[in-house]
Amino acid sequence: xxxxxxxxxxxxxxxxxxxxxxxxxxxxxxxxxxxxxxxxxxxxxxxxxxxxxxxxxxxxxxxxxxxxxxxxxxxxxxxxxxxxxxxxxxxxxxxxxxxxxxxxxxxxxxxxxxxxxxxxxxxxxxxxxxxxx
Amino acid sequence: xxxxxxxxxxxxxxxxxxxxxxxxxxxxxxxxxxxxxxxxxxxxxxxxxxxxxxxxxxxxxxxxxxxxxxxxxxxxxxxxxxxxxxxxxxxxxxxxxxxxxxxxxxxxxxxxxxxxxxxxxxxxxxxxxxxxxxxxxxxxxxxxxxxxxxxxxxxxxxxxxxxxxxxxxxxxxxxxxxxxxxxxxxxxxxxxxxxxxxxxxxxxxxxxxxxxxxxxxxxxxxxxxxxxxxxxxxxxxxxxx
Numbered sequence: 073x074x075x076x077x078x079x080x081x082x083x084x085x086x087x088x089x090x091x092x093x094x095x096x097x098x099x100x101x102x103x104x105x106x107x108x109x110x111x112x113x114x115x116x117x118x119x120x121x122x123x124x125x126x127x128x129x130x131x132x133x134x135x136x137x138x139x140x141x142x143x144x145x146x147x148x149x150x151x152x153x154x155x156x157x158x159x160x161x162x163x164x165x166x167x168x169x170x171x172x173x174x175x176x177x178x179x180x181x182x183x184x185x186x187x188x189x190x191x192x193x194x195x196x197x198x199x200x201x202x203x204x205x
Numbered sequence: 206x207x208x209x210x211x212x213x214x215x216x217x218x219x220x221x222x223x224x225x226x227x228x229x230x231x232x233x234x235x236x237x238x239x240x241x242x243x244x245x246x247x248x249x250x251x252x253x254x255x256x257x258x259x260x261x262x263x264x265x266x267x268x269x270x271x272x273x274x275x276x277x278x279x280x281x282x283x284x285x286x287x288x289x290x291x292x293x294x295x296x297x298x299x300x301x302x303x304x305x306x307x308x309x310x311x312x313x314x315x316x317x318x319x320x321x322x323x324x325x326x327x328x329x330x331x332x333x334x335x336x337x338x339x340x341x342x343x344x345x346x347x348x349x350x351x352x353x354x355x356x357x358x359x360x361x362x363x364x365x366x367x368x369x370x371x372x373x374x375x376x377x378x379x380x381x382x383x384x385x386x387x388x389x390x391x392x393x394x395x396x397x398x399x400x401x402x403x404x405x406x407x408x409x410x411x412x413x414x415x416x417x418x419x420x421x422x423x424x425x426x427x428x429x430x431x432x433x434x435x436x437x438x439x440x441x442x443x444x445x446x
Binding site for chain 1: 240243244245247248249250251252254255256258259272276279282283402
């Protein structure tokens with residue numbers, strides 16, 4: 073892991089997972105790296121967070137109650153139209169094809185390495201067009 | 206084993222049943238069940254690994270601080286979840302291949318309930334109402350695991366739990382009332398408590414399988430769990446009959 077960086081100007085990352093420990097651990101890692109984070113426990117909550125502030129990237133679990141990751145991605149596409157927000161699927165189902173179904177830019181199979189997570193987030197947030205204003 | 210018996214056994218085993226002899230439907234259910242088990246294990250395994258890795262990267266002074274304590278707690282909690290999931294999964298698997306030697310013995314129900322109440326990790330109050338002298342004839346380990354699971358599930362929210370034990374003909378009937386059973390969760394863990402923070406997402410199907418292996422049955426009656434076990438010889442006749 074790289075040393076803690078300057079926090080100002082770092083993009084917002086929305087982490088969506090129904091497992092509270094997963095949420096806490098990933099947000100802890102990202103915050104230590106200087107990212108701003110928003111969190112949601114299921115798809116509908118994630119849509120609300122996107123409505124509050126457009127994130128630079130979304131880390132998305134697929135199997136969740138109320139609104140799962142696939143339904144969330146469809147609703148997000150309908151909302152953002154031609155300016156998609158990069159999605160990295162973080163899934164425990166071991167099926168990378170499901171990431172394609174949501175048009176994800178990246179896929180991480182749990183349990184993944186912390187450095188792999190940071191690398192994917194760095195790539196996903198590297199396009200200035202996708203960063204929060 | 207006859208075709209009918211095979212079918213009954215497969216139904217009894219629910220989603221963990223092996224696919225052999227059950228055609229594509231059975232293989233599909235089996236694959237779906239194993240996929241769910243893998244999903245449930247990978248989540249706490251992830252947090253166990255991450256918290257341990259983050260602790261290893263910390264300077265000793267930071268490790269002794271609040272963040273270090275939080276990560277140690279997360280690591281232990283996650284390993285506990287994995288442990289429960291693995292135990293439940295392998296209980297089902299071992300019962301399916303008859304890999305657990307069963308030792309039926311007379312089990313005083315009052316003692317069984319008392320032991321389960323002491324072990325069940327629930328903060329809920331438990332009220333018991335068991336007929337005097339009531340005893341089942343079944344394997345102790347399987348009955349204890351089943352009852353402990355039911356107490357944990359029924360008391361998950363902290364609501365009071367009530368356990369009622371009665372003789373019903375040649376059977377012992379135990380009703381556990383508390384948090385209502387998730388619909389369909391005895392048969393399909395995906396309809397129960399996926400990503401359960403206590404690692405109990407496989408517990409109800411495992412308890413159902415354990416109850417069946419003990420010669421009884423676990424079902425849902427209304428908003429109660431109903432566990433039926435074989436009656437031990439010499440149990441007193443119910444009062445008023």
